[in-house]
Amino acid sequence: xxxxxxxxxxxxxxxxxxxxxxxxxxxxxxxxxxxxxxxxxxxxxxxxxxxxxxxxxxxxxxxxxxxxxxxxxxxxxxxxxxxxxxxxxxxxxxxxxxxxxxxxxxxxxxxxxxxxxxxxxxxxxxxxxxxxxxxxxxxxxxxxxxxxxxxxxxxxxxxxxxxxxxxxxxxxxxxxxxxxxxxxxxxxxxxxxxxxxxxxxxxxxxxxxxxxxxxxxxxxxxxxxxxxxxxxxxxxxxxxxxxxxxxxxxxxxxxxxxxxxxxxxxxxxxxxxxxxxxxxxxxxxxxxxxxxxxxxxxxxxxxxxxxxxxxxxxxxxxxxxxxxxxxxxxxxxxxxxxxxxxxxxxxxxxxxxxxxxxxxxxxxxxxxxxxxxxxxxxxxxxxxxxxxxxxxxxxxxxxxxxxxxxxxxxxxxxxxxxxxxxxxxxxxxxxxxxxxxxxxxxxxxxxxxxxxxxxxxxxxxxxxxxxxxxxxxxxxxxxxxxxxxxxxxxxxxxxxxxxxxxxxxxxxxxxxxxxxxxxxxxxxxxxxxxxxxxxxxxxxxxxxxxxxxxxxxxxxxxxxxxxxxxxxxxxxxxxxxxxxx
Numbered sequence: 046x047x048x049x050x051x052x053x054x055x056x057x058x059x060x061x062x063x064x065x066x067x068x069x070x071x072x073x074x075x076x077x078x079x080x081x082x083x084x085x086x087x088x089x090x091x092x093x094x095x096x097x098x099x100x101x102x103x104x105x106x107x108x109x110x111x112x113x114x115x116x117x118x119x120x121x122x123x124x125x126x127x128x129x130x131x132x133x134x135x136x137x138x139x140x141x142x143x144x145x146x147x148x149x150x151x152x153x154x155x156x157x158x159x160x161x162x163x164x165x166x167x168x169x170x171x172x173x174x175x176x177x178x179x180x181x182x183x184x185x186x187x188x189x190x191x192x193x194x195x196x197x198x199x200x201x202x203x204x205x206x207x208x209x210x211x212x213x214x215x216x217x218x219x220x221x222x223x224x225x226x227x228x229x230x231x232x233x234x235x236x237x238x239x240x241x242x243x244x245x246x247x248x249x250x251x252x253x254x255x256x257x258x259x260x261x262x263x264x265x266x267x268x269x270x271x272x273x274x275x276x277x278x279x280x281x282x283x284x285x286x287x288x289x290x291x292x293x294x295x296x297x298x299x300x301x302x303x304x305x306x307x308x309x310x311x312x313x314x315x316x317x318x319x320x321x322x323x324x325x326x327x328x329x330x331x332x333x334x335x336x337x338x339x340x341x342x343x344x345x346x347x348x349x350x351x352x353x354x355x356x357x358x359x360x361x362x363x364x365x366x367x368x369x370x371x372x373x374x375x376x377x378x379x380x381x382x383x384x385x386x387x388x389x390x391x392x393x394x395x396x397x398x399x400x401x402x403x404x405x406x407x408x409x410x411x412x413x414x415x416x417x418x419x420x421x422x423x424x425x426x427x428x429x430x431x432x433x434x435x436x437x438x439x440x441x442x443x444x445x446x447x448x449x450x451x452x453x454x455x456x457x458x459x460x461x462x463x464x465x466x467x468x469x470x471x472x473x474x475x476x477x478x479x480x481x482x483x484x485x486x487x488x489x490x491x492x493x494x495x496x497x498x499x500x501x502x503x504x505x506x507x508x509x510x511x512x513x514x515x516x517x518x519x520x521x522x523x524x525x526x527x528x529x530x531x532x533x534x535x536x537x538x539x540x541x542x543x544x545x546x547x548x549x550x551x552x553x554x555x556x557x558x559x560x561x562x563x564x565x566x567x568x569x570x571x572x573x574x575x576x577x578x579x580x581x582x583x584x585x586x587x588x589x590x591x592x593x594x595x596x597x598x599x600x601x602x603x604x605x606x607x608x609x610x611x612x613x614x615x616x617x618x619x620x621x622x623x624x625x626x
Contacts, residue, residue, distance in 0.1 A: 059499070267290070
């Protein structure tokens with residue numbers, strides 16, 4: 046089983062930044078998430094960690110049937126094996142200053158029962174009783190969960206090694222799910238960035254997502270959602286298939302890293318308020334549907350009481366914000382993402398990029414059109430990837446060589462899709478003739494994020510990278526306020542309020558920052574819209590104003606720092622600016 050002692054998790058970061066994070070934190074009981082998008086990178090990392098840990102390594106080439114799923118299974122099994130070994134060694138270490146087991150307990154939140162038992166043991170003078178307490182503590186701890194993430198809309202169909210089109214279950218997303226399902230992990234798959242009916246129906250065919258003979262779920266489903274309606278819709282869809290969602294992971298649509306999914310002007314506070322007030326309704330509705338489906342399918346019911354967790358992530362930066370989210374909105378855990386990019390013990394960021402993000406200001410993190418998905422992307426403006434893209438354009442050689450093909454989703458030039466960031470796509474568009482200069486400029490902004498989001502981990506670990514790598518990085522706006530390179534201990538002490546690494550930083554309240562971001566997004570996109578599309582922006586504007594009205598009602602509870610004493614003034618300024626747009 047995995048640990049529930051911590052009240053935060055480390056979400057997925059790009060394709061490479063958290064690809065082996067469980068090897069750094071799971072032994073301490075911390076949950077983290079691996080991206081399953083890039084099986085080429087996953088295979089490279091399996092080779093690297095196998096050799097580093099004297100494990101047998103047999104390559105899984107693209108000539109192997111179902112190679113994508115098999116690569117994922119093999120890598121996850123390796124990570125699982127290594128984490129279990131680390132954890133057993135940790136359990137056997139002595140309760141002395143600086144040992145791994147001491148580090149495990151010192152990191153725990155002070156309010157946890159495990160931490161209290163540990164402190165009681167340290168205060169015990171009788172050595173026989175103390176040893177007995179230590180043995181009990183060893184038995185009560187567990188490693189963190191090794192969770193995985195897929196973007197459900199990244200579901201390209203694939204061909205065999207000889208070029209024949211493969212059945213639908215060999216598409217990118219379905220293969221990734223199968224790879225996770227066949228692994229030995231007892232953990233969760235986070236389904237993000239949309240609703241894929243084909244994928245959800247495929248989940249129904251995999252026995253691993255149902256209870257085992259002991260009535261336990263070895264493979265759990267987590268949905269990353271932007272609002273309550275999405276949670277209810279997707280949760281019911283899966284419940285009808287006898288599949289239970291163990292967690293709803295609520296993320297701010299714009300105050301986050303990676304791809305951005307604005308929730309029509311609805312802000313995180315009102316969204317969480319609806320989850321808080323409707324939580325029992327959601328649970329009871331889904332329970333009824335789920336129970337009926339299991340009865341029809343004659344599946345074993347879960348041994349534990351059916352329930353789910355609510356977690357939230359996106360822009361959280363201080364312990365007081367974390368505490369407010371948990372106390373006021375009753376969320377079970379919070380996700381901390383971008384700040385961990387500045388913790389080399391935890392994530393894979395090469396030295397040049399690490400320096401760039403540590404020095405980044407608010408203006409250095411922008412909404413960009415770099416992603417070939419056609420969805421806006423939180424981007425570091427001076428990343429090596431961006432500089433390389435600008436240089437290619439300036440030299441008259443736009444586009445990138447497409448080496449991985451995960452984003453070959455554009456079928457404008459035939460059934461075999463192309464990536465809009467590729468040289469081939471740009472050349473074909475140029476030959477055909479661009480519809481407008483605006484279309485050409487948009488294509489020139491695209492970057493090969495398939496390759497570049499995985500470049501940092503290759504550079505940091507000195508893995509054979511072939512051509513010069515140009516890392517991309519996609520932190521959220523929150524990174525602008527974190528400037529120091531941190532240790533894991535420092536970051537966790539900050540999360541739990543034992544220290545404040547932002548005490549001298551002028552950082553806006555996370556809720557106010559989200560409003561500012563939405564106003565900028567509103568301004569940027571309103572300028573592009575034509576008359577018949579203005580109506581959707583009226584809705585966006587109305588929702589923003591409703592959200593501000595909501596915050597006015599809970600202003601007193603939102604005062605976390607001296608800066609927040611002016612929160613009402615900030616809300617009124619935002620309101621006035623929105624009304625004048």
